[in-house]
Each structure stands twice: as C-alpha cells, then as structure tokens.
Amino acid sequence: MPLKVLSVASEAVPLVKTGGLADVVGALPGALAPHGVETTTLLPGYPAVLAALRRPRAVHGWDSLVGTPARLLAGTLDGHHPLLVLDAPALYAREGAPYTDSAGRDWGDNWQRFAALGRAAADIAGGAILKRGKPQPFDLVHAHDWQAAMAPAYLRFAPHGADGRRPSVVTIHNMAFQGWSGAEVFPQLGLPAEAFAIDGVEYHGGVGMLKAGLACADAVTTVSPTYAREIRSAAFGMGLEGLIVARGDAVHGILNGIDADVWNPSADNELPARYGHRTLERRRANKRLLEAEFGLDPDDGADGPLFIAVTRLTWQKGMDVLPEVIDHLVGIGGKLALLGSGDAGIERALMQAAARHPGRIGIRIGYDEALSHRMQGGGDAILIPSRFEPCGLTQLYGLAYGCLPVVARTGGLADTVIDANPAALAAGCATGVQFDGVDYDGLAAALTRTAALYRQPEVWERVQKNAMKCDFSWKASGKAYADLYAALTA
Ligand code: ADP
Ligand code: GLC
Numbered sequence: 001m002p003l004k005v006l007s008v009a010s011e012a013v014p015l016v017k018t019g020g021l022a023d024v025v026g027a028l029p030g031a032l033a034p035h036g037v038e039t040t041t042l043l044p045g046y047p048a049v050l051a052a053l054r055r056p057r058a059v060h061g062w063d064s065l066v067g068t069p070a071r072l073l074a075g076t077l078d079g080h081h082p083l084l085v086l087d088a089p090a091l092y093a094r095e096g097a098p099y100t101d102s103a104g105r106d107w108g109d110n111w112q113r114f115a116a117l118g119r120a121a122a123d124i125a126g127g128a129i130l131k132r133g134k135p136q137p138f139d140l141v142h143a144h145d146w147q148a149a150m151a152p153a154y155l156r157f158a159p160h161g162a163d164g165r166r167p168s169v170v171t172i173h174n175m176a177f178q179g180w181s182g183a184e185v186f187p188q189l190g191l192p193a194e195a196f197a198i199d200g201v202e203y204h205g206g207v208g209m210l211k212a213g214l215a216c217a218d219a220v221t222t223v224s225p226t227y228a229r230e231i232r233s234a235a236f237g238m239g240l241e242g243l244i245v246a247r248g249d250a251v252h253g254i255l256n257g258i259d260a261d262v263w264n265p266s267a268d269n270e271l272p273a274r275y276g277h278r279t280l281e282r283r284r285a286n287k288r289l290l291e292a293e294f295g296l297d298p299d300d301g302a303d304g305p306l307f308i309a310v311t312r313l314t315w316q317k318g319m320d321v322l323p324e325v326i327d328h329l330v331g332i333g334g335k336l337a338l339l340g341s342g343d344a345g346i347e348r349a350l351m352q353a354a355a356r357h358p359g360r361i362g363i364r365i366g367y368d369e370a371l372s373h374r375m376q377g378g379g380d381a382i383l384i385p386s387r388f389e390p391c392g393l394t395q396l397y398g399l400a401y402g403c404l405p406v407v408a409r410t411g412g413l414a415d416t417v418i419d420a421n422p423a424a425l426a427a428g429c430a431t432g433v434q435f436d437g438v439d440y441d442g443l444a445a446a447l448t449r450t451a452a453l454y455r456q457p458e459v460w461e462r463v464q465k466n467a468m469k470c471d472f473s474w475k476a477s478g479k480a481y482a483d484l485y486a487a488l489t490a
C-alpha cells in the first residue's frame with residue numbers, strides 16, 4: 001500500500017507560481033512516487049487554478065469553512081498527479097497576485113483565506129468529509145509555508161475527523177513570511193480557547209500562522225541543512241529561533257532538488273541551441289542571441305563574462321547592492337542581463353545604472369519563465385548575492401546549465417556551490433564562486449574573481465563541466481522526505 005500524503009500549499013507549478021515554493025510543490029509528487037508515496041496536492045482555487053481544471057469533479061461542500069461557503073474540486077496537477085482545489089469564491093476569486101492586490105498591498109483577509117486552506121486540509125486528511133471513499137483519507141499532511149501552516153493546528157486542536165488526528169509536517173521555505181494577525185481574528189478561526197497559547201497559535205499577542213504550524217506539526221523541515229542551522233539564531237530566525245531550538249531533533253534540513261524534465265540543457269525546448277557538458281561550444285550561439293535580446297553589444301571589446309540575474313528584486317536577494325557594483329562590473333569587462341521584478345526603488349536604481357552603460361547592461365523588469373531558461377543557457381555566470389537563502393533554485397539551474405553561480409555563502413547557496421578557491425581548483429571539484437559579506441566590497445571582489453577565472457578558458461570550462469555533472473535531482477531528497485514520512489507514520 002502506498003503511503004498517502006496530502007501536500008498543502010498556496011502555489012504549485014504549472015498552475016500558480018510566485019517563486020521557488022511553486023517549483024518545489026509541483027515537483028514533489030514525482031519526486032516521492034519512486035519511494036512508495038502517493039501525493040495529492042491541495043491548492044486554493046485562484047482563478048488560474050480553476051481555469052486549468054479540466055472536467056473538475058465536486059467532491060465535497062462546506063456551508064461554512066472559517067465563515068464562508070466552499071467546495072472541494074478534484075482534478076490533476078499536471079495531467080497526472082492528483083489535485084484537490086478549494087473553491088471558495090469569496091476568498092480566492094479576485095484579480096491580483098495570490099497574496100496582494102493590484103497595488104501590491106497584502107489582502108486584508110489573508111488570515112481567513114489561509115486559515116480556510118488549513119481547516120480544509122485538516123478536514124480532508126482526518127477523514128471528516130469522507131464520502132463513499134472519495135477523496136480517500138490520508139496518512140499524513142505536509143504543509144508548506146505559512147499559508148498552509150494552520151493545518152497542523154486544526155489537526156491538533158480541532159480534529160473533525162472520525163478516525164483521529166493525522167501526523168503532520170511543516171516545511172519552512174522562507175522564515176521571513178509568517179502570516180501574523182491581531183488577536184481579534186482568533187474567535188473566527190473555530191479553534192477552542194486553549195489553542196490561543198504558547199504551544200498553539202498565539203504569537204506576540206496575536207495569531208501567528210507559521211508559528212502555529214511550527215508548534216503543532218510532528219516534524220518541521222526546511223529546505224537546506226545550513227538554513228536549518230541558521231534559523232536557530234536571531235540573525236535568521238526572524239523571532240522564531242527560540243521555537244526552532246525548542247523543537248530540537250524534530251527540525252530537519254532537506255535540500256530541494258530540481259526537476260530534470262524542466263531544467264535540462266540537452267532537452268530544453270526554450271533554448272536556441274541545446275547542449276551538454278561535452279558540447280559546451282554550442283552555448284556560444286545562445287549567448288549571442290541572449291545579448292541581442294537584451295540590447296547588449298557583442299562587438300564592444302569587453303572581454304569579461306556575461307553575468308545574468310533572474311530574481312525577485314528584494315533586500316533578501318541582495319538586489320539593493322547590485323546597482324552599486326554595476327560600474328565595477330563594467331570596469332572589469334563584464335556585461336549584465338537581468339530579469340526581475342519587485343521593489344520599485346531597486347528597479348529605479350537598476351534602470352539608472354543601465355542608462356550609464358548602454359550596450360553593457362540590459363534590464364528586463366517582469367516575469368518571464370521562457371526567458372529565464374534562455375538566460376541560464378546563454379549567460380556565463382548567475383549572480384545570487386542573497387542576504388539569506390533557505391535553499392535557492394536559480395543556482396541549481398545555473399549549475400545544471402553551466403552558467404556558473406556567484407553566490408553569497410549562506411543557506412542553500414553555501415550547501416550547493418563549491419567555491420573556486422585554489423585548493424578546490426587543484427582538487428578539480430570547484431563549481432562556482434562564493435563570497436562573504438553582501439555589500440559593495442564583498443560583491444565587487446566576487447565579480448573580480450569571476451572575471452579572472454573567465455579569462456582562463458580552460459579553467460572556466462573545467463568548472464563548468466564540474467557544475468553540470470553535479471546531481472541535484474530529487475533522488476536523494478525524495479527519499480529523505482519519504483523516510484521522514486515513514487518514521488512519522490510507523
Ligand atoms: P525565491 O523563491 O526566494 O524567489 P528561488 O531561487 O527558490 O527563490 O526560486 C525562484 C524561482 O522563480 C526560480 O524558478 C526562478 O527561475 C524564478 N524566477 C524568479 N524571478 C523570475 C522572473 N522575473 N522571471 C522568471 N522566473 C523568475
Ligand atoms: C523560498 C526561498 C528559497 C527556496 C524556495 C523553495 O522562496 O526563498 O530559497 O529555494 O522557497 O524552497
């Protein structure tokens with residue numbers, strides 16, 4: 001009998017994505033299947049998710065789910081893996097991004113929108129809504145980030161299920177997003193009074209959704225071993241470090257993998273020229289076309305690398321420092337093609353820097369999945385100067401594509417990139433460049449080192465080959481999750 005897991009999240013590719021969470025939730029069913037785990041994904045019924053459902057079946061209805069009527073629809077995530085969609089128009093049928101309105105402000109009722117997701121998950125997994133075997137009850141609930149983190153709290157404090165509570169896992173993809181509301185929402189959550197406590201949902205006098213999950217889940221995971229250590233400290237724990245320390249051995253670091261069906265340069269339909277580590281020369285055509293796409297001048301005599309960045313433009317990602325080093329980047333013969341969106345001040349600073357260096361700096365504000373593939377397939381090095389990075393996926397894509405990652409030494413970036421220092425180069429294991437200190441000096445020095453490596457074509461090519469041979473598939477991490485589930489359900 002396969003182990004049945006309900007994976008609860010607010011994003012999953014190919015249906016809805018604002019960041020790496022979606023890549024991971026979308027890949028998990030396939031990553032877990034070889035280990036005897038059958039995953040059903042539960043998502044909110046955003047317009048895009050409902051639109052993608054083909055012939056949905058309604059399998060349940062709630063008259064009032066945290067105060068609003070809702071239906072449960074069944075379909076598939078990707079034509080293959082089972083999907084449940086929580087259709088609650090009052091909560092999810094609106095224009096804008098999943099968490100913010102069109103002006104970028106958080107929806108005021110986010111507490112209700114995501115408490116409902118957690119309540120639904122607990123009802124489904126506990127078997128409370130079981131009707132003639134459909135949908136089947138689950139052995140375990142896996143909740144991702146604050147949007148799903150109320151599920152373990154409902155399972156613990158208000159398990160409607162006839163057959164008792166199910167074990168649960170919460171995965172922290174980013175400790176910076178916690179889902180906090182004032183105490184006035186508590187009476188509307190449908191939880192008993194005892195849940196408003198230090199070992200329940202109470203946090204700083206209000207309701208903390210991520211906090212609730214961390215306190216109530218049977219196990220907590222985060223997406224890299226280094227981040228699992230870092231969040232034990234005030235610098236990374238964002239106030240929850242004490243709880244993480246208190247959870248002790250229940251906290252695990254399991255590295256994200258990448259989906260090789262989507263991110264593989266030898267089979268990537270988005271690339272003008274596909275290639276492998278034995279045919280690296282084909283990247284040249286991709287680079288030419290990429291430079292043209294970003295208005296970069298291929299014949300201006302610059303002999304440094306073409307740096308790329310594909311990122312949210314935020315403080316977390318160190319993107320406020322990038323505009324400061326652009327003159328230096330150009331000074332060492334480099335070029336930059338950047339794709340991203342986010343903070344308006346950072347966008348402005350990048351555009352101003354680009355205007356100073358026509359033909360050398362190309363900035364594209366927006367979100368473009370296909371372009372991100374072409375950038376990994378044509379750029380020389382990808383810049384990821386994050387101040388913190390739970391795992392990070394773009395460095396893994398960079399490794400797979402031979403677009404060498406230049407990363408801050410933190411979180412998953414520290415765990416996945418081997419710095420090209422003299423010892424690692426001599427040992428033949430270097431895969432990129434790491435640096436300490438997300439500030440002008442740290443990033444500028446890393447750019448200088450990268451350019452120096454790039455000017456030694458044989459060394460550069462060896463590092464590219466090392467990078468492309470790394471295995472960051474889901475093989476090991478899929479097994480790590482399956483082992484954890486097995487231990488919790490034994
Ligand atoms: P985070 O989730 O913190 O933003 P990750 O590195 O884990 O960081 O994942 C980011 C994901 O979003 C990657 O798949 C990356 O390629 C993608 N991405 C980020 N910004 C853009 C963009 N502007 N256009 C296309 N893809 C983007
Ligand atoms: C978050 C983190 C990122 C991680 C992703 C998927 O968005 O910021 O580091 O890779 O989740 O786990």
